[in-house]
Amino acid sequence: MTKKIGEAFRDKKAFIAYLMAGDPNLAVSAELILAAQAAGADLVEIGIPFSDPIAEGEVIQAASVRALAAGTRLDGVFDMVASIRDRMRVPMVFMTYLNPVFVYGYERFFARCAAIGIGGIIIPDMPFEEQGEAKAVARRHGVEIVTLVAPTSAARTAAIARDAEGFIYLVSSMGVTGVRSEITTDLSSIVADIRNVTAIPVAIGFGISSPEQAAKYSAIADGVIVGSALVRIIGEHGMKAKQPLCELIRTMKDEMV
Amino acid sequence: MNTGRFGEFGGRYIPETLMSALLELEAAYGACKDDPQFQAELDGLLANYAGRPSLLYFAANLTRQVGGAKMYLKREDLNHTGSHKINNVLGQTLLAKRMGKTRIIAETGAGQHGVAAATAAALLGLACEVFMGKEDTERQALNVYRMRLLGAKVHAVTSGTMTLKDAVNETMREWTRRVSDTHYVLGSVMGPHPFPTIVRDFQRVIGREIREQMLRTEGRLPDAVVACVGGGSNAMGAFYDFFGDASVRLIGCEAAGEGIDTARHAATVARGSVGVFHGMKSLFCQDEFGQIAPVHSISAGLDYPGIGPEHAWLHATGRAEYVPITDAEAVAAFERLARAEGIIPAIESAHAMAHAVRLAAELGPEKCIVVCLSGRGDKDVAAIARYRGEELHD
Numbered sequence: 001m002t003k004k005i006g007e008a009f010r011d012k013k014a015f016i017a018y019l020m021a022g023d024p025n026l027a028v029s030a031e032l033i034l035a036a037q038a039a040g041a042d043l044v045e046i047g048i049p050f051s052d053p054i055a056e057g058e059v060i061q062a063a064s065v066r067a068l069a070a071g072t073r074l075d076g077v078f079d080m081v082a083s084i085r086d087r088m089r090v091p092m093v094f095m096t097y098l099n100p101v102f103v104y105g106y107e108r109f110f111a112r113c114a115a116i117g118i119g120g121i122i123i124p125d126m127p128f129e130e131q132g133e134a135k136a137v138a139r140r141h142g143v144e145i146v147t148l149v150a151p152t153s154a155a156r157t158a159a160i161a162r163d164a165e166g167f168i169y170l171v172s173s174m175g176v177t178g179v180r181s182e183i184t185t186d187l188s189s190i191v192a193d194i195r196n197v198t199a200i201p202v203a204i205g206f207g208i209s210s211p212e213q214a215a216k217y218s219a220i221a222d223g224v225i226v227g228s229a230l231v232r233i234i235g236e237h238g239m240k241a242k243q244p245l246c247e248l249i250r251t252m253k254d255e256m257v
Numbered sequence: 258m259n260t261g262r263f264g265e266f267g268g269r270y271i272p273e274t275l276m277s278a279l280l281e282l283e284a285a286y287g288a289c290k291d292d293p294q295f296q297a298e299l300d301g302l303l304a305n306y307a308g309r310p311s312l313l314y315f316a317a318n319l320t321r322q323v324g325g326a327k328m329y330l331k332r333e334d335l336n337h338t339g340s341h342k343i344n345n346v347l348g349q350t351l352l353a354k355r356m357g358k359t360r361i362i363a364e365t366g367a368g369q370h371g372v373a374a375a376t377a378a379a380l381l382g383l384a385c386e387v388f389m390g391k392e393d394t395e396r397q398a399l400n401v402y403r404m405r406l407l408g409a410k411v412h413a414v415t416s417g418t419m420t421l422k423d424a425v426n427e428t429m430r431e432w433t434r435r436v437s438d439t440h441y442v443l444g445s446v447m448g449p450h451p452f453p454t455i456v457r458d459f460q461r462v463i464g465r466e467i468r469e470q471m472l473r474t475e476g477r478l479p480d481a482v483v484a485c486v487g488g489g490s491n492a493m494g495a496f497y498d499f500f501g502d503a504s505v506r507l508i509g510c511e512a513a514g515e516g517i518d519t520a521r522h523a524a525t526v527a528r529g530s531v532g533v534f535h536g537m538k539s540l541f542c543q544d545e546f547g548q549i550a551p552v553h554s555i556s557a558g559l560d561y562p563g564i565g566p567e568h569a570w571l572h573a574t575g576r577a578e579y580v581p582i583t584d585a586e587a588v589a590a591f592e593r594l595a596r597a598e599g600i601i602p603a604i605e606s607a608h609a610m611a612h613a614v615r616l617a618a619e620l621g622p623e624k625c626i627v628v629c630l631s632g633r634g635d636k637d638v639a640a641i642a643r644y645r646g647e648e649l650h651d
Binding site: 050055061068097099102104125127152160175 | 268270271276277416417422423430433435531533534536538545547548549
């Protein structure tokens with residue numbers, strides 16, 4: 001059975017780990033996903049590499065380049081996920097851009113997701129208004145579409161939240177993904193706006209890299225998403241990333257309330 | 258939602274962070290479009306600064322040489338800054354000012370759009386930053402300095418293939434970092450809604466003038482309008498006012514690079530497929546898994562793996578035709594126009610010229626063709642010399 005996204009948030013704050021499939025290669029990715037789970041990740045977001053990731057900062061751009069250069073193809077990502085699904089106790093979601101999904105075909109893509117235990121998908125270049133055509137198919141296959149809310153969403157926040165599935169991905173600040181030393185957005189008030197219309201969990205991402213930030217943002221939301229800080233470790237340590245990766249996950253998770 | 262759609266193409270596939278900026282832009286443009294004061298200000302700049310209307314020049318020598326249809330050149334190369342890009346840039350920069358923005362950012366391929374954006378920013382008192390693929394900054398070094406001279410900051414983009422596609426990626430990323438005081442002056446009829454519509458509207462002056470000028474000189478409409486297509490803004494501008502005239506063939510010329518049967522081309526219509534990228538559903542050069550393909554053209558301005566969504570729709574409905582033109586054909590047309598008429602076209606425009614000459618022979622002397630000469634070729638001289646094996650640098 002596919003683990004639903006909601007399970008990651010049951011009776012706890014969720015630590016969501018993002019890892020790029022195929023970085024440094026698919027076999028090592030599989031090990032790192034399992035290791036992230038063992039280190040305490042409550043949900044794993046698996047990036048499908050795309051040639052032109054316009055919402056990503058340098059760290060995840062570089063990971064996409066490494067993954068594609070290692071020969072990672074969508075079919076290979078599906079096979080990798082299928083190979084570990086029996087050992088996964090926490091839910092898995094994909095994060096990618098719309099084009100790989102669209103070109104593969106919505107029906108074929110989401111059927112495949114359902115068959116390998118993928119509970120949801122995050123597509124940063126598919127805003128709320130453009131979700132219609134993919135959502136209908138995803139729903140039929142029980143794959144939830146996670147929508148993003150940004151500091152600039154303002155009046156649109158309530159409409160997005162009302163229609164949300166899985167969890168709401170609250171973008172911490174302006175800009176692309178990447179490590180930030182300071183986040184100045186008033187996230188508590190955005191979380192409050194969301195809470196007014198839905199009980200779906202809210203996780204904060206973009207720029208969260210330190211245990212202090214994990215503590216601070218898990219206190220105002222239902223979870224935190226950590227991507228670039230983990231991916232950077234893989235960039236530095238390659239095949240030997242497992243230990244430092246797990247250490248960072250453990251330290252951050254320990255600080256969460 | 259059907260906002261900003263051309264059939265199935267178009268849409269607004271963009272990170273949530275940018276949605277508010279696009280909605281703000283749509284509202285501001287809606288207000289300006291029907292505001293006589295805005296239009297008067299823009300018309301004033303087009304007439305007194307850009308030098309419009311641009312000439313419709315009868316290429317008598319070339320017509321005689323070919324011995325076919327009469328060839329007219331729409332001289333966008335004579336605009337201030339040397340290309341059609343100024344039409345759109347003046348419109349968008351005025352719009353940015355109306356919205357209270359103090360800074361514009363822009364992508365550029367050949368540098369024509371970047372130079373136009375830097376020019377408009379200098380004129381209207383806005384800060385300007387231009388993103389240009391590193392490979393293009395090398396191909397078009399003179400334009401980089403020109404932009405700096407105009408007060409713009411130029412960023413050499415080192416991600417991906419280091420060309421136009423990557424410049425667009427980086428400009429979008431920069432916009433997500435800073436939307437409140439910044440307007441992204443997109444340079445072509447591409448990207449998320451409302452850009453394809455806004456850019457088309459600011460460029461349609463080309464086709465409107467062609468219609469008036471043809472009626473005045475020939476007493477009739479042309480049989481074909483031919484223009485080069487990267488994203489497709491000069492073509493869309495030239496085509497738009499003829500959509501309803503079935504007798505006028507609309508022909509876009511895309512870059513076939515070393516040939517559409519090689520891996521080195523940018524022929525989106527001939528070799529691309531439907532995808533979603535850079536904010537729009539349209540046609541793209543891509544692989545079977547939706548990875549955007551590296552493309553090639555001798556022309557930095559056509560070296561782009563996509564095409565504007567309204568062009569994809571014109572292709573799908575058959576209203577416009579799209580033909581691939583190779584580097585070699587474009588260079589031959591570049592040289593031919595220089596010798597026949599004393600006009601050095603941009604290498605982008607030379608793609609349209611190459612097809613026009615062929616078409617003129619095919620159609621015969623009773624017919625008239627208008628070629629949109631979208632830009633001047635000064636920027637390309639060194640590159641063409643190198644293509645011909647002469648070691649010449651800017």
